[in-house]
Amino acid sequence: MASIYLQPTDYAAYGITGATAAQVQQASAYVDGYLKRPEGLICANDAAGNPCYMVSLNPTSSWTFPNAIAPGIAVTVHAPLGLLLSMDLLGQVIILDRAVPNKTEAAVITNVNPAAGTIILGNVTYSHSAGAIGDFGLTNFEERSLPSKRSMIRMARQGVTRLISGVGRYGYGRRSDQIQGMYNEINLLATLQTFGGPPQWIPFDVTQASISPTTAELWVPAGILLAYYTDVRVWYVAGYPASGLPDIIKQATAAVVDFLINAPPGMISGGFKRMKAGDTELDRFTSELFSSPQYSLMASFRAVTLG
Numbered sequence: 001m002a003s004i005y006l007q008p009t010d011y012a013a014y015g016i017t018g019a020t021a022a023q024v025q026q027a028s029a030y031v032d033g034y035l036k037r038p039e040g041l042i043c044a045n046d047a048a049g050n051p052c053y054m055v056s057l058n059p060t061s062s063w064t065f066p067n068a069i070a071p072g073i074a075v076t077v078h079a080p081l082g083l084l085l086s087m088d089l090l091g092q093v094i095i096l097d098r099a100v101p102n103k104t105e106a107a108v109i110t111n112v113n114p115a116a117g118t119i120i121l122g123n124v125t126y127s128h129s130a131g132a133i134g135d136f137g138l139t140n141f142e143e144r145s146l147p148s149k150r151s152m153i154r155m156a157r158q159g160v161t162r163l164i165s166g167v168g169r170y171g172y173g174r175r176s177d178q179i180q181g182m183y184n185e186i187n188l189l190a191t192l193q194t195f196g197g198p199p200q201w202i203p204f205d206v207t208q209a210s211i212s213p214t215t216a217e218l219w220v221p222a223g224i225l226l227a228y229y230t231d232v233r234v235w236y237v238a239g240y241p242a243s244g245l246p247d248i249i250k251q252a253t254a255a256v257v258d259f260l261i262n263a264p265p266g267m268i269s270g271g272f273k274r275m276k277a278g279d280t281e282l283d284r285f286t287s288e289l290f291s292s293p294q295y296s297l298m299a300s301f302r303a304v305t306l307g
Contacts (some may be wrong), residue, residue, distance in 0.1 A: 003040035014254035027256035043239035053138035060137030069128040091167035094134040157238040168229030
């Protein structure tokens with residue numbers, strides 16, 4: 001589902017009464033492209049009214065659960081037959097019954113049993129009937145390495161409204177620490193890493209984490225033995241409800257729509273940005289977004305002949 005930052009009821013207020021839905025959708029895509037946010041800025045709520053998933057994302061995969069899912073804590077759920085389950089599913093967020101507003105919720109995989117073909121969901125609030133759809137990939141996701149001896153990272157997205165899930169893992173010490181003699185090469189950790197495969201991901205309690213709304217810094221709680229993780233994965237929502245979209249985003253979208261309406265015929269065709277043949281260069285689309293002190297958005301098309 002694409003971002004749509006203006007509704008028909010907004011057209012008159014922003015001076016684009018002649019706009020079409022296709023132009024508004026195209027302008028919204030330009031805004032997302034400039035902001036480098038393919039997930040867009042609009043998030044949808046779950047049945048309880050909490051931020052749940054990003055509207056513009058498409059599921060990376062969808063499961064149809066063969067059995068009913070009962071509400072509760074640490075709920076065992078049978079995965080669809082034929083799926084290859086692995087421990088890499090730990091921490092992933094499943095949006096259950098996205099098409100059923102009064103049952104929509106985000107569930108987190110806290111354990112996996114590949115032999116039994118089951119997963120454990122940390123918390124399920126609503127009952128879901130057999131055949132319920134679970135969608136993956138509808139939240140923001142980041143995998144980061146923690147700085148040495150620190151438990152903070154800076155998120156790629158500001159405006160985090162809900163941290164849904166997080167996992168961490170311990171890796172063997174960095175080379176800079178090893179050569180300083182901070183690790184003994186002959187120990188159980190070194191042996192397990194050499195012969196036991198990659199370190200496992202461990203879920204951590206996201207309610208114990210802390211996010212700065214101004215700097216987007218995430219403080220990650222320490223794991224077992226009060227040791228900081230080496231790497232972390234986090235799933236979260238960052239955006240606004242459709243009814244709470246900032247006015248500046250609507251103004252920017254309307255500015256692009258106005259250009260699309262008034263641009264001379266033939267100027268907005270083709271999907272490339274720049275083409276060059278010999279000494280002739282054609283720039284089909286250039287944009288300057290939020291460049292003025294008032295964060296105005298301007299879009300222009302130009303043809304430049306060199307030489």
